[in-house]
Amino acid sequence: MKDQLQSLFQQAIEQLKSDNVIPGDHQVRLMFERTRQKDHGDFATNVAMTLAKPAKRNPRELAELIVAALPADPLIVKVDIAGPGFINVFLAQDAHHAVLNTIFSQKERYGLAEPNSKQKIMVEFVSANPTGPLHVGHGRGAAYGDALARVLAAAGNNVEREYYVNDAGRQMDILAVSVWIRYLQANDVAIELPGNCYKGDYVVELGKQLFAQHGAQYLLSLEEISAADLKRESSEALNELANLSADQLREKEEIAGSHEKLVASYEKKFLEEALDTRIAFVKQTLGEDGFAVFFDLALNTIVDDIRQDLSEFGVDYDTWFSERSLFDDNKIQNAIEKLKTSGDIYEKGGALWFKTTEYGDEKDRVVVRDNGQPTYFASDIAYHYDKLERGFDLAINVWGSDHHGYIPRVKAALQALGLDQDKLKVLLVQFAVLYRGGEKVGMSTRSGEFVTLRELRDEVGSDAARFFYAQRKSEQHMDFDLDLAKSQSNDNPMYYVQYAHARICRVFKTADERTIDTSNIEQADFSLLSRDHEASLLTLLQRFPEVIDNAAANYEPHQITYYLRDLATAFHSYYNATKILDADVGERDAMLALCDSTRQVLKNGLTVIGVGAPEAM
RNA sequence: GCGCCCGUAGCUCAACUGGAUAGAGCAACGGCCUUCUAAGCCGUAGGUUACAGGUUCGAGUCCUGUCGGGCGCGCCA
Structure with missing residues (x-):
């Protein structure tokens, strides 16, 4: 949809370039946004405002020229110029209804890009020391990392999950x-x-x-x-x-x-x-x-x-990478030798130091102690070297924010080893601060005073826990009230979303009981869907692929959870306002088609964040 | 002291990456079940986006400073 608008407007802009209204060599950044208000149409672009300066014209005047140069297309019924120079585009009814055909043909693939059509990405996450059970702090990393992996895969990337086991030290x-x-x-x-x-x-x-x-x-x-x-x-x-x-x-x-x-x-x-x-x-x-x-x-x-x-918890890894294997396979020695050869290692006080300051770190770091033992950093150099040598276009590390100071030295190592440091992306997850009865709860594994992930799952369920974590964007600090999470698990928005899915399933079961034939709803006359509620739902269904794209591009799976809530809200409103099965046959079939498509997208969206879509609550 | 992250409704959080009148959920208040699931819907109220400057057509979003909170600054892992 956006692509079609892009190409239409691109033509108009080329026209204005050849008319010398816009400088021919100017790079035009053409962006379309979904509008927030209905009277602003379906899409808006600010291109006239961004071009105002290079074209030396006022934005509204320029907008007029762009609209005048726009080729006619059945997709667009109206174009408005509004405010300081926004161009608002109103789409034809047919364009809105077309999404139902797309969903019927693509089903569980709707919204998802062609598998393996993009990058090969490794996501390493959790990687907690194997010194005790996972606690609820690790839960956030697990839910975020896995949802991220699923979102990236949904956007067409070939994704591998890895857990780095610190079994040495x-x-x-x-x-x-x-x-x-x-x-x-x-x-x-x-x-x-x-x-x-x-x-x-x-x-x-x-x-x-x-x-x-x-x-x-x-x-x-x-x-x-x-x-x-x-x-x-x-x-x-x-x-x-x-x-x-x-x-x-x-x-x-x-x-x-x-x-x-x-x-x-x-x-x-x-x-x-x-x-x-x-x-x-x-x-x-x-x-x-x-x-x-x-x-x-x-x-x-x-x-x-x-x-x-x-x-x-719904998180399964492709590889469990042992730190000790780096010693057994001499990978640490090899990495250190390589750094010695490149002149990045020197000796001081009996220890071997790596000149990370040469690559932007604030001070040099020890890689081999004076007692001959390699440091944790030495393992990490070898590990990341090995990781990138395995041929990923991108390696993502999901780390707790307490490790942020560690990033410069790992990047330094990659540079010194002649690797592209941009191939390593470190995403930091802020600590969840736990509260119980208004009191802060400690989370130290050594002290044994912590709430385990398993306890949380037992009390609120894996799906609810995942949804709760997935709602937060990673760098946001998070207060996790355990009492609230346990006692009010029904307030978790996940139930609201799942309920919408279950309700639709129920509609179809009731249709069956009333011997209503639902096998031909795909051929229904979608133009009968003209109510406000229906228009809102159709727009949301269209947005789903854009949401996946945007969530993947920004590493923000939480966008999916908010989208799903919006979609569920639109459906619940529609459901309350309309008696679907009592409507006339033609209209009823069209509404059932809309319901079925909504069910499909709810399910696809829940799957992307690793949460189930039950048929009954 | 230096570095990274954060500060949005009473609480927990969004805001399409610089767009138009800052939105949801809890909590509060008032309505809606003889109906396809009320785990729902409709409505009311709630804001100087911590503060002060700056950048521009336009700032919650970018820059500078101040205040407040979290985390990090090992020959620990």
């Missing part, structure tokens, strides 16, 4: 040690779980499970363990604190806010040091294979759980 070691301590407790060893270990109930379960499988095989006494613990006098952090000069102390206190806060921050560092000592001890005592028993069980159990959780 310190957090996983902490998890393994946490499980081991719970295992000792299951063996009646009177050991305490350190405060900075993982405290969730699932860790207790894993400990019990290992006890059942392996008995006392990995048992140590409290005395043996305590003997190896880090003593306060051996702590680097505490020694540093003790040796601060008076000046240094005052300066650091000022930054920390108070003496107590400064001491607390050093105590915290000491506890992390102590935990590292414990990890090293456990690794050494249990041996590589013994430690792997705890590590692998925890990892596999949790990844399986996450996979199932997401699948029940």
Whole structure:
């Protein structure tokens, strides 16, 4: 529809160019918008106003000339010039009715572009550390990422979904040690779980499970363990604190806010040091294979759980990419070597640094620590290198907004590796701030104090949760009131949209019961659809492909949810104002055709955001 | 201190990427079920788009500053 208008107006503009009204070399940006008000017609363009300056004429005068040069076409019945120079286009009735034929012929494909006709895109999202179950914060990333993937696919892209599993690194070691301590407790060893270990109930379960499988095989006494613990006098952090000069102390206190806060921050560092000592001890005592028993069980159990959780949420991935595989396949080494060759790596203090400042980062970053261990950043360099080498036109990362500071260094790495940094698009999802009874709820996985995605799904259902998340645009901060989400789930607009779909289904069932023949409604006389309600519905049905396009182009699946609400509203109004099945045969069939098309588009739209379209509520 | 994001009706959010009179849902108030599902419909009320400047035919949207909120500034992941 827009395309046809484009070409008609383009002809008019070419005409004016050859008449020297518009400079021939001027690039004309011709845009059509749906109008907000009926007396502005169906479409409006501001082209006369944008051309006013280059053509050195006032906009309304220019609009007259454009309209005069417009070729006649049956599509357009009237063209108005309004306001400061808008050109308002009124379409013929037939043009509105034609959408029904299109929907009948394309059915579940209506609104969707030709599959795989555009780019090959990878969407990586969620990628939460496999150290515990997903919480409701991850839910937003999951709902957004998956809806985005579906929208991009609907717009004709070939889309792959990937989950990057951080199965290497310190957090996983902490998890393994946490499980081991719970295992000792299951063996009646009177050991305490350190405060900075993982405290969730699932860790207790894993400990019990290992006890059942392996008995006392990995048992140590409290005395043996305590003997190896880090003593306060051996702590680097505490020694540093003790040796601060008076000046240094005052300066650091000022930054920390108070003496107590400064001491607390050093105590915290000491506890992390102590935990590292414990990890090293456990690794050494249990041996590589013994430690792997705890590590692998925890990892596999949790990844399986996450996979199932997401699948029940309607999110299924094409690939689960293991961080550890980057080590096994030497991909990290290779990436670092490549950076060395290009001269982007230097050594300082025993560590290897990557000159990210050369590419716009605020400071250089360590890729290999002085102890020889690659950093998380090193993994990420290798991972993104590998990702882009796999041949995607575009790689999208959906990240929590807390990672925004990380973008410049990853982009720096891509540039240094000779890749096109524009092929990586990072989309940030703001944190959902959780409230329960007016109180903010914490979401730390280590503390074990969080509401899981599964709990939310159990209480409100996967569809309602998805719709709720999908309604928000990603960069919008979001207040998530758990009580509200649970108690008022019927207020979720999803039910309103689904209800419209179910109502239409009911109309057709009742038609059946009354032995009304609905098999030929596609051939009905659509010109009988001339009420205001019908015109609104037809316009909305026409808009659906534009909505998909726009949502995909801007990475904004939330546009679909608002569109669906509008469509449902238009239908509910129509339904209340009209007794469809009691109308005369010809009119009735036309109305049924309109209903059937509306049902189809509601279903197509719900599918694009990953929500079901039930036939009854 | 520096950087990123945000600030729109009492609350939660939209606004077709710079367009015409800023819109929905909750909450409030008044109506509509002998009818194809009332999980619905119709109506009333609610706004200096945080504030102050600027850019232009035109600004919630772009620029500058101020205020307020979230997040980030590790040889953590």
